[in-house]
Amino acid sequence: MTANLLDFDLEGLAVFCDGLGEKRFRATQLFRWIHQRGMSNFDDMSDLAKSLREKLKVHTHVSALPVLSQQFSKDGTIKWLFDVGAGDAVETVFIPEDDRGTLCVSSQAGCAIGCRFCSTGHQGFSRNLSTAEIVSQLWFAEHFLRKHLNQTDRVISNVVMMGMGEPLQNYAALVPALTTMLDDHGYGLSRRRVTVSTSGVVPMITRLSQDCPVALAVSLHAPNNTLRDHLVPLNRKYPLDELLEECTRYLAKAPRDFITFEYCMLQGVNDQISHAHELVQLIQKHAAQGLRCKFNLIPFNPFKASGLLRSEDATVAKFASVLLAAGFVTTVRKTRGDDIDAACGQLAGDVKDRTGVVDRIAQQRAIPIRLLDASA
Numbered sequence: 001m002t003a004n005l006l007d008f009d010l011e012g013l014a015v016f017c018d019g020l021g022e023k024r025f026r027a028t029q030l031f032r033w034i035h036q037r038g039m040s041n042f043d044d045m046s047d048l049a050k051s052l053r054e055k056l057k058v059h060t061h062v063s064a065l066p067v068l069s070q071q072f073s074k075d076g077t078i079k080w081l082f083d084v085g086a087g088d089a090v091e092t093v094f095i096p097e098d099d100r101g102t103l104c105v106s107s108q109a110g111c112a113i114g115c116r117f118c119s120t121g122h123q124g125f126s127r128n129l130s131t132a133e134i135v136s137q138l139w140f141a142e143h144f145l146r147k148h149l150n151q152t153d154r155v156i157s158n159v160v161m162m163g164m165g166e167p168l169q170n171y172a173a174l175v176p177a178l179t180t181m182l183d184d185h186g187y188g189l190s191r192r193r194v195t196v197s198t199s200g201v202v203p204m205i206t207r208l209s210q211d212c213p214v215a216l217a218v219s220l221h222a223p224n225n226t227l228r229d230h231l232v233p234l235n236r237k238y239p240l241d242e243l244l245e246e247c248t249r250y251l252a253k254a255p256r257d258f259i260t261f262e263y264c265m266l267q268g269v270n271d272q273i274s275h276a277h278e279l280v281q282l283i284q285k286h287a288a289q290g291l292r293c294k295f296n297l298i299p300f301n302p303f304k305a306s307g308l309l310r311s312e313d314a315t316v317a318k319f320a321s322v323l324l325a326a327g328f329v330t331t332v333r334k335t336r337g338d339d340i341d342a343a344c345g346q347l348a349g350d351v352k353d354r355t356g357v358v359d360r361i362a363q364q365r366a367i368p369i370r371l372l373d374a375s376a
């Protein structure tokens with residue numbers, strides 16, 4: 001089997017080229033052809049020696065994931081469904097805004113965390129994506145969009161690892177993918193504009209701060225452990241105080257001076273004024289130790305299996321006003337791509353559950369969440 005060059009960051013490609021008897025600057029040239037110019041045909045890489053091109057044709061290839069479908073929303077959002085083999089598919093979403101173009105990238109086929117409000121979590125988990133499969137979502141989208149929009153400049157300015165999967169549970173593949181996104185010979189994205197979103201895998205947040213500190217978003221969704229245990233089951237392993245202490249430490253290395261806390265607003269579950277006050281108390285306790293954060297309130301995108309409802313706009317506004325009054329920068333996420341099921345928490349792809357996550361979630365569903373809330 002030949003190597004897919006999308007699997008290598010520049011350092012990895014230099015080592016690979018060394019194995020072919022080629023100097024490091026050749027790896028840099030090759031890396032730029034692939035990522036900056038979107039080339040996959042070695043014959044088009046005109047400044048590479050013919051002998052190198054011949055070696056590359058024998059030993060390597062540049063292959064993006066096959067596209068199963070491409071949907072265009074009326075608000076400009078585009079969603080791709082990519083085939084990752086064995087009956088699994090993952091989704092990638094491009095969200096254009098006036099001042100930026102954001103790509104939401106998947107890191108796993110499915111997800112093993114099983115958050116109650118997440119469509120991906122309800123699909124179960126199949127497998128980790130490789131570095132090539134993560135990078136190829138950006139490679140394909142960037143070069144597709146340049147052609148589609150008829151422009152030569154970069155289209156994608158921001159990447160959020162918020163698609164399908166928990167990126168920090170696929171750490172070995174994630175880091176070279178991030179490195180490629182940040183590399184000036186690759187996509188040249190700023191660390192501030194690449195965000196890893198995690199449900200709170202504490203030890204891997206520590207490692208990320210050492211290996212590749214990019215912007216961090218944490219899926220909080222609850223102001224206390226009782227409620228969070230049921231909304232984000234990973235909380236049982238890494239409870240709130242432990243998670244928030246790690247977030248505080250991460251700030252020493254982070255490219256931004258705050259962590260973003262995502263909070264999905266679920267009607268009657270976590271959206272009451274009492275929850276907002278409890279959240280303020282929790283964060284203020286950690287702010288005294290140096291935690292700086294912003295809140296992003298996310299309107300829930302209901303799907304049948306969840307049994308949950310979206311909070312009323314007025315409820316979200318009241319919740320936000322409590323956080324704002326306490327001095328926290330708070331935004332309410334605009335829903336995008338609703339008409340093509342591309343909004344946050346709606347990415348379901350098509351995954352064969354190979355680890356029984358679906359059964360575990362079904363058991364959790366047997367516990368009425370409103371009763372949990374009342375006892376919190």
Ligand code: SF4
Pocket residue numbers: 111112113114115118119120121122163164165166198199219
């Ligand atoms: S919210 Fe993220 S971590 Fe939770 S189930 Fe969905 S994809 Fe996994």
